[in-house]
Amino acid sequence: MIxxxxxxxxxxxxxxxxxxGDAPTTEPDTIIPEDxxxxxxxxxxxxxxxxxxxxxxxxxxxxxxxLQRGTTSGELHVGTVLQQGDRIQVAEDGFVELQSPDGSLxxxxxxxxxxxxxxxRDTAVxxxxxxxxxxxxxxxxxxxxxxxxxxxRTRSAAAGVRGTAFTVTAYPDGRSRVAVGSGRVAVLPAGLxxxxxxxxxxxxxxxxxxxxxxxxxxxxLADNQELALEQDETQQQLARQYQDAAxxxxxxxxxPEAPLRQEVALQLQQIRQATGELLPxxxxxxxxxxxxxxxxxxxxxxxxxxxxxxxxxxxxxADARIxxxxxxxxTGSMRGIFPAETPLSLRIERAGYQxxxxxxxxxxxxxxxxxxxxxxxQEAAPATPDEPPAAPAEPPADELDEPLAAEPPADExxxxxxxxxxxxxxxxxxxxxxxxxxxDTEATADTEIAAEEPDTPAIQPGDxxxxxxxxxxxxxxxxxxxxxxxxxxxxxxxxRMLAYDTGRTGWTVSTHNDRNENSGPQIAGSAVLxxxxxxxxxxxTSDGQVLQRQELDSSSAHAFGQQALPHRDDWIIPTDTGVxxxxxxxxxxxxxxxTEGAAMTPVFYRDSVITASxxxxxxxxxxxxxxxxQRITTSASQPVGHAPLVQEGxxxxxxxxxxVTAVSLQEGQxxxxxxxxxxxxxxxxxxxxxxxxxxxxxxEIFALQADSGELAYRMAAAAPPVIHGDQLVFAxxxxxxxxxxxxxxxxxxxxxxxxxxxxxPVVVNGAAYAALRDGSVLxxxxx
Numbered sequence: 001m002i003x004x005x006x007x008x009x010x011x012x013x014x015x016x017x018x019x020x021g022d023a024p025t026t027e028p029d030t031i032i033p034e035d036x037x038x039x040x041x042x043x044x045x046x047x048x049x050x051x052x053x054x055x056x057x058x059x060x061x062x063x064x065x066x067l068q069r070g071t072t073s074g075e076l077h078v079g080t081v082l083q084q085g086d087r088i089q090v091a092e093d094g095f096v097e098l099q100s101p102d103g104s105l106x107x108x109x110x111x112x113x114x115x116x117x118x119x120x121r122d123t124a125v126x127x128x129x130x131x132x133x134x135x136x137x138x139x140x141x142x143x144x145x146x147x148x149x150x151x152x153r154t155r156s157a158a159a160g161v162r163g164t165a166f167t168v169t170a171y172p173d174g175r176s177r178v179a180v181g182s183g184r185v186a187v188l189p190a191g192l193x194x195x196x197x198x199x200x201x202x203x204x205x206x207x208x209x210x211x212x213x214x215x216x217x218x219x220x221l222a223d224n225q226e227l228a229l230e231q232d233e234t235q236q237q238l239a240r241q242y243q244d245a246a247x248x249x250x251x252x253x254x255x256p257e258a259p260l261r262q263e264v265a266l267q268l269q270q271i272r273q274a275t276g277e278l279l280p281x282x283x284x285x286x287x288x289x290x291x292x293x294x295x296x297x298x299x300x301x302x303x304x305x306x307x308x309x310x311x312x313x314x315x316x317x318a319d320a321r322i323x324x325x326x327x328x329x330x331t332g333s334m335r336g337i338f339p340a341e342t343p344l345s346l347r348i349e350r351a352g353y354q355x356x357x358x359x360x361x362x363x364x365x366x367x368x369x370x371x372x373x374x375x376x377x378q379e380a381a382p383a384t385p386d387e388p389p390a391a392p393a394e395p396p397a398d399e400l401d402e403p404l405a406a407e408p409p410a411d412e413x414x415x416x417x418x419x420x421x422x423x424x425x426x427x428x429x430x431x432x433x434x435x436x437x438x439x440d441t442e443a444t445a446d447t448e449i450a451a452e453e454p455d456t457p458a459i460q461p462g463d464x465x466x467x468x469x470x471x472x473x474x475x476x477x478x479x480x481x482x483x484x485x486x487x488x489x490x491x492x493x494x495x496r497m498l499a500y501d502t503g504r505t506g507w508t509v510s511t512h513n514d515r516n517e518n519s520g521p522q523i524a525g526s527a528v529l530x531x532x533x534x535x536x537x538x539x540x541t542s543d544g545q546v547l548q549r550q551e552l553d554s555s556s557a558h559a560f561g562q563q564a565l566p567h568r569d570d571w572i573i574p575t576d577t578g579v580x581x582x583x584x585x586x587x588x589x590x591x592x593x594x595t596e597g598a599a600m601t602p603v604f605y606r607d608s609v610i611t612a613s614x615x616x617x618x619x620x621x622x623x624x625x626x627x628x629x630q631r632i633t634t635s636a637s638q639p640v641g642h643a644p645l646v647q648e649g650x651x652x653x654x655x656x657x658x659x660v661t662a663v664s665l666q667e668g669q670x671x672x673x674x675x676x677x678x679x680x681x682x683x684x685x686x687x688x689x690x691x692x693x694x695x696x697x698x699x700e701i702f703a704l705q706a707d708s709g710e711l712a713y714r715m716a717a718a719a720p721p722v723i724h725g726d727q728l729v730f731a732x733x734x735x736x737x738x739x740x741x742x743x744x745x746x747x748x749x750x751x752x753x754x755x756x757x758x759x760x761p762v763v764v765n766g767a768a769y770a771a772l773r774d775g776s777v778l779x780x781x782x783x
């Protein structure tokens with residue numbers, strides 16, 4: 001285990017590391033693993049350095065996070081030194097750590113958005129003030145010197161800190177929560193800009209003391225206490241008293257008359273007494289307490305190592321777990337920066353395979369490809385109906401939805417699902433390998449048929465009819481079927497059309513939606529619509545001509561996979577604050593504001609547009625007047641990205657915490673809700689067939705009874721399924737699988753030459769088109 005102040009940063013595969021440079025072109029080396037099993041191929045990586053002049057610095061970035069500085073916006077990188085006025089947006093698959101030179105640490109959870117309102121540090125004082133738009137931020141603030149200040153504020157609260165570990169949560173509806181692990185935090189039930197008040201006081205010590213008294217009048221939280229600010233009428237009245245007191249302090253700062261300042265001091269004493277009666281703190285729950293204890297014990301990261309090296313790992317199979325010094329660092333792939341010449345121990349493991357352990361070269365760094373060997377197969381007992389599914393492996397940090405390590409017992413496999421012989425060479429360079437190690441050496445049915453009829457082999461189910469050239473990165477979200485061919489969008493935001501018969505590229509269109517994790521193509525007549533984090537555009541499918549293009553600002557960015565909805569000749573475009581109604585050229589015609597925020601793809605039901613707010617309210621909007629017609633309250637929490645499903649007057653949707661909700665649109669009330677096992681984030685469009693509604697999240701398909709919400713079955717998958725008659729077609733690991741919709745029974749499984757990407761396949765004229773992780777797409781014959 002590495003001890004002391006060690007620079008230990010693990011980054012999702014899609015994250016670009018500042019200063020890493022291009023991979024060298026030297027010949028790869030083969031390393032003999034310590035376990036004596038498997039294979040490790042290494043290529044050297046260049047050393048990297050971080051800036052020596054730093055303040056509050058991004059020291060850990062997992063998944064996607066964006067930095068907005070003035071009028072520019074881009075990906076947040078490890079090593080970025082932040083400035084006053086910067087705004088950070090963490091995606092739903094992300095996590096960010098920021099660290100100050102004094103060791104203070106900020107952890108920004110998924111879905112968090114903060115603004116650095118004040119960031120001042122010199123030899124005398126340090127002043128930090130954050131404004132949280134939404135999400136959850138945990139902080140360990142080092143003991144403050146005299147004159148130092150650290151403040152976090154939301155719409156409904158302001159928390160002043162003096163050396164502590166605490167968490168602040170800002171909900172989209174304006175509610176807030178402050179939890180303290182140790183130390184002391186003063187909480188005001190109003191989102192006051194305390195630094196502005198101190199600015200107005202200036203060098204007037206008496207006026208500054210009034211601001212101190214304002215903080216002292218707030219709720220004083222101590223060890224293991226929390227406070228919930230619910231925005232009810234009583235708390236709103238109390239908030240107005242604080243706002244009035246702040247205005248009086250502003251007046252007193254410009255008028256030094258003693259009576260006025262004494263009056264303000266008396267007013268603050270009265271507010272303090274009322275606050276203590278109306279807002280008592282409560283005991284912190286055990287999970288929150290444990291989390292803050294871990295935060296307090298976290299070692300500071302050394303921001304400026306004398307020399308650093310980059311180490312990356314890619315595994316075969318692509319869902320193996322990566323451990324560094326016994327600590328999980330990723331699944332399938334990881335990249336990290338480490339101090340040069342620091343000993344590390346890497347271990348790669350996956351159920352059904354022999355683990356591999358080795359020591360990477362930290363004198364020069366390296367990019368490692370690790371191939372595991374299958375373990376000896378043992379006869380497994382059949383699963384009983386009551387036996388739960390295999391526990392899923394941890395999903396990779398760089399994608400919202402990735403494959404899980406889950407295989408059925410051997411005697412449950414159909415006869416046509418025999419593992420294929422390895423017939424392809426290993427990948428020439430990491431991190432994306434070309435092939436996977438097979439489970440055994442039994443010949444496939446395809447090989448036997450080809451031997452019988454060598455001149456004119458018959459096309460059999462599972463035959464790969466073509467495989468396209470790889471794109472720059474894997475396809476995401478879904479494939480789409482146009483009249484001319486299959487449309488894909490990759491992580492770099494590039495649109496591509498592949499001809500159905502040959503797989504050749506018909507056209508490509510580059511977009512500004514790079515660093516694309518969640519947004520896919522959407523067919524709209526003879527065009528394809530693609531909206532992402534930076535722009536929305538309409539492209540003609542026949543020749544790739546861009547018909548319309550519109551830049552998206554931060555409030556309308558579709559970072560979570562939201563899609564515009566065609567409406568006659570117009571467009572209905574979701575935003576963070578509701579929906580907008582746009583002309584064919586995407587220019588604004590009207591809008592509907594949803595005060596608590598919204599981030600779903602809208603759908604139509606009869607003559608209404610339907611979406612859901614962050615707080616779970618189903619909202620029906622009249623597209624003619626843009627007026628809200630109806631609200632239906634549910635228990636959902638932050639449903640984002642996907643489009644709800646409407647079946648026979650019932651609306652089905654999921655949220656980021658794994659809750660599926662069914663709402664009767666005819667009766668205007670919730671029918672049922674179900675929390676899925678493991679609380680998976682649900683960001684993909686559900687599908688329905690045979691009395692079931694199916695959701696995909698965290699590498700699993702969940703089938704629910706549409707009338708009751710009862711879980712019928714669950715199974716591992718790399719991407720959402722598509723419906724083909726009475727069957728489901730989906731990818732898992734290095735297989736394309738077919739299962740019965742009714743009960744999930746596996747019908748067939750066909751080997752893929754490469755692990756599947758996290759993009760739903762598409763079925764056209766009896767063939768499945770599936771995306772692979774190397775950026776290629778293949779056409780596979782179905783039964």
